[in-house]
Amino acid sequence: MIVLSDEVRAALAEGRPVVALESTIISHGLPRPTNLTVAREIEQVVRDGGAVPATVALVAGQVRIGLDDAALATVAGDDSVVKVSVRDLAVVAARGGHGATTVASTAHLAARAGIAVFATGGLGGVHRGANLTFDESADLVTLSRVPTTVVCAGVKSILDVAATLERMETLGIGLVGYRTDRFPGFYLSDSGHAVEHRVDSPQAVAAVMRSRAELGTDRAGLVVANPLPADEQLDPALHDRVLTQALAGADAEGVHGKDTTPYLLARFHHDTDGRSLEVNTRIILRNAALAAQIAVAHATGGQHS
Incomplete structure (x- = not known):
């Protein structure tokens, strides 16, 4: 039920660098027709970095790792495409549906295929008020079970960042x-929280990956937090104002659970006159470029054991 493209299969067999890419950013994260254009740009950025892109999605019930242009267009344009996390994979596959993979399901499938590096925009995490709702993204639990290295711009600032960092440590x-x-903090270069360990090159990340494998600490994932430069982030004052208004709006309209993130992101897009979308696009392109460099450094230095 998992089909690798010929290009991805050959690259993995030959030990060449491969970067997994999620597909929810294509189906649900960006508006049409921008989403298909950006999806192609993301793959090209990975190729320009010397790696093979492996966009992951379910197409007609089949898990595809590495999409041709027709499949990419389906994910970008078919109204029946649903967001698919790990628990949804079997259901959507069994009924022959189209599904766009989240961070959790992409990381899971990348690990199954033997792809060590994965690029995304931002991780899911612990939601505000989770002490009452228990609302926590499956991204964290999945990353506690797979050895995938994930390049991201931290977690979305709409989440409880402090609680998310605590959960990552616990897991x-x-x-x-x-x-x-x-x-x-995704749109922001600094969420207000420190990172204990710093790396300054793709080779340094690859060295950490090799050490994790040798020490047996790679049973869980490795998050490489790659911030936007300060001059490319969303204006912090605008960000804080929109976030406050959006959270109040969600509460007033009774938005909760899995509907919260799409609601808040849509409010950001509307209330920033599209500037948040521009930032979102810059984030994923920068992360894809870095992921390609890390995958090259990792492949050069030896395969993940």
């Missing part, structure tokens, strides 16, 4: 800041 998920001592 044994590795964390390094890429050329930073601060944990990024």
Whole structure:
């Protein structure tokens, strides 16, 4: 039920670098037709970095790792595409549906395929008020079970960042800041929280990956937090104002659970006149470029055991 493209299969067999890419950013994270254009740009950025892109999705019930252009267009444009986390994979596959993979399901499938590096925009995490709702993304639990290295811009600032960092520590998920001592907040370069460990090159990340394998601490994932440069982030004052208004709106309209994040992101897009979308696009392109460099450094230095 898991089908690798010929390009991805050959690259893995030959020990060449491969970068897994999620597909929910294509189906649900970006508006049409921008989403298909950006999806192609993300794959090209990975190729330009010397690695093979492996976008992951369910197409007609089949898990595809490495999409041709027709499959990419389906994910970007078919209204029946649903977001698929780990627990949803078997159900959507069994009924022959189309599904876009989240961070959790992409990391799970990448690990099954033997792909060591994965690029995304931002992780899910612990939601505000989770002490009452128990609302926590499956991303964290999944990353506690797979050895995947995930390049991201931290977690979305709409979450409870402090609680998310605590959960990551409890779950044994590795964390390094890429050329930073601060944990990024997706739209923001600095979430207000520190990162204990810093790395300054793709080779340094690859060295950490090899050490994790040798020490047996790679049963959980490694998060490489890659912040936007300060001059490319969303204006912090605008961010804080929109976030406050969006949280109040969600509470007033009774938005909760899995509907919260899409609601808040849509409010950001609307209330920032599209500037949050521009930042989102810059984030995923930068993360894809870094992930390619890390995958190259990792493949050069030896395969993950």
